[in-house]
Amino acid sequence: MIERFYLKDYLSFNEAELNLNNGLVVFTGPSGSGKSILMESILTSVGGSSCDATLCESSVTWEIDEEECRIESDDINVFKHIKKEKSRYFINNQSLSRKAMSSVAAKYLRHLSLKDFSDFENENLLAILDERIEAKSKSIKALKKKFHEVYTEYHWTEHELKVIEEEEKKIVELKEFAAFEIKKIEDINPQPNEDEELLEIKKELSRKEKVLESIGSANEIFNYEHLVASALEQLDVDSSFFDDAMNELRAVFDGAEEKFNALEDVDVESVLNRIEELSGLKRRYGSIEEALTYKEQKMQELQKYENIEIEKHDLEQKYEELSREVEQLANELSALREAELMAFEKDLNIYLKNLYLREAKLTMQRVAYSKIGQDMLRIELNGTALDKISTGEFNRLRLAVLALKSEHMNKNGGVLMLDEIDANLSGEESMSVARVLKQLAEHFQIFVISHQPQLTSMGDQHFLVYKDGTISKTKELDFDERVDEIARIISGDKISDEAKKFARELLEAKK
Structure with missing residues (x-):
């Protein structure tokens, strides 16, 4: 519920503070006093509308999904709209978009001012019907759970079969393409790091002649080695350091000559051609490693294509079994619903009669399976489709449906906001609406603007909206x-x- 609402600086309001109770909360006052302005500002505080108020703030008892909203929830959560140069929205002083705030509030608050058909959507109507059945027999709950489990698997199997059938249509082409891609890589037969090794060989070949020539010239140093050794001996200096250095130099030169001589048998043109082949692979796949990974992937795909007939056969068998089970469970569910449909229609029409409306006709037909079964439930008002009836009739019909739903509610349904649902109604019609709202108020906190004494008298809490000069004010009566x-x-x-x-x-x- 909304426990407290605060408004500052909006049109004719300087300030308003409402401490709100549960149940039916009625707002009355002379025309032009600011009732609709107040309603709009309450909606704005939770992201359901937008206005130019400096501040709209609602303190609510709604639970907030912390993971989904990334906002810390509290016992009392504060929704706030602030407008200076632009509108900003907050929950518990954490900023978020209007859309995000509205999404949080939509789970708990509904504004019944427009022709919102959501209450008449098939899933919602079937939920009411099923709750009535469950009140008489608990078996439907287990049946619905079982159907949902089987249908989920059935739906997945159906999807997988369609994927296979689509693949089958182009299986020849896919197999040829996979085999072509594999052969293209296998013909080159790249080895990990081969490109780096070949580039190193290419580099060595390009400097071989120059390096060997330099080594040949440098070898002259060894012709004078004995002179250095003799001079060191005459100086009484141990020549071992010199001998070690010369031996190390010999080893370096010998190693270099051996390495470059080993390249004598290397075909330079073959190396360059191989490098070009590997470069082509790298341009196509990014690297040799990626080319080898791609080849492995295509080999797995090829194996899958070769096994597709076996997989399809297994899926077809599973699908046939699930189809039979889904059909059986759906028929059981439909039978329970059809058995309750007449009583559902009768009770709905009792509400409609009390609301001075024409009788409604409920029809149920079989449609394609969905997670809720195979039934489509529709309502018409005396043969007239819902989109053709007047707004007043639509709103009273919606109240009747909500009243039926509330009969089996075991928790608080949130907040309902209605503007002038009893406008242009007779006294008897207004009282009938008031009685239904009073019933709904056992499960909902309801805000309603009224100009009729009957509905006003049924309120659990009554606020007067009036003007003191040009300033709108509120007072709990x-x-x-x-x-x-x-x-x-x-x-x-x-x-x-x-x-x-x-x-x-x-x-x-x-x-």
Whole structure:
């Protein structure tokens, strides 16, 4: 529920603070006093609308999914809209987009001012029907769970079969392509790091002649080695360091000559051609390692294509078994629903009669399987499709459906916001709407703007919206103040004794 609402600087409001109770919360007041402005600002505080108020703030008891929203939840969560140069939205002082805030609030708050067909969507209507069945027999719960499990596997198997069938259509082409790609790489037969080794050979070949020539010239140093040794001996200096250096130099030169002489048998043109082949692979696949990985992937694909007939046969057998099981479970589910449908229609029409509406006709037909079965439930009002009926009829029909749903609710349903649902209704029609809202208020916190005494009298909490000069203000009314306000609604600004008496009777009857 929304426990507290605060508004600052919006049109005719300087400031408003509402401490709200659960149940049916009624807003009344003269035309132009600011009731719709107040409703709009409450919606804005939770991202359901947008206005130019400096501040709209609602403190709510809604639970917030911390992982989904990345916002820390508290016992009381504060939704806030602030506007200076631009609008900003916050939950518990953490900034987020209006869309994100609206998504959080949508789980708990619904604004029933427009023709929102969501209550008449097949899934929602079937949920109400199933809840009625469950109240009489718990077997449907296990049946629905089993159907959902089997249908999920059935749907997955059906998808996999379609994938295989699509692959089959182009299997020859795919096999040829995979084999072609494999052969192209195998013909070159690259080895890991081969390109680096060949580039090193190419580098050595390019400098072989020059290096050997330099070594040949440098070998002259060994012709004078004995002179250095003799001079060191005459100087009484140990010549071992010189001998070691000369031996190390010999080893370096010998090793170099041996390495370059080994390249004598290397065909330079073959090396260059091989490098070019490997370069082509690298240009296509990125590296030799990636080319080898791609080849392995294509080999696995080729194996898969060769095994596809076996896989398809196994899937077809599984699909046939699941089809039979889905059909059986769906038929059982449909039978339970068909058995309850007449009672569902009868009870709905009781509400509609009390709401002074024409009778509704419910029809159920078989459609393609989905996660909720094979049934499509539709409502028409005396043969008229829902998109053709008036807004007033639509809203009262929606109240009847919500009332049926509430009969089996075991938790709070959140917040319902209605503007002037009893506008242009007779006294009897208004009272019928009030009774349904009173029933719904056992499961919902309901905000409603009313201009009729019947609905107003049924409120669990009553706020007057009025103007003090040009400034809009709000006031929570006590019993006597409610009597005066309902009397004003009945007789206008000149309140008569008869109006006050009738207002008091309405309020006392509610008790």
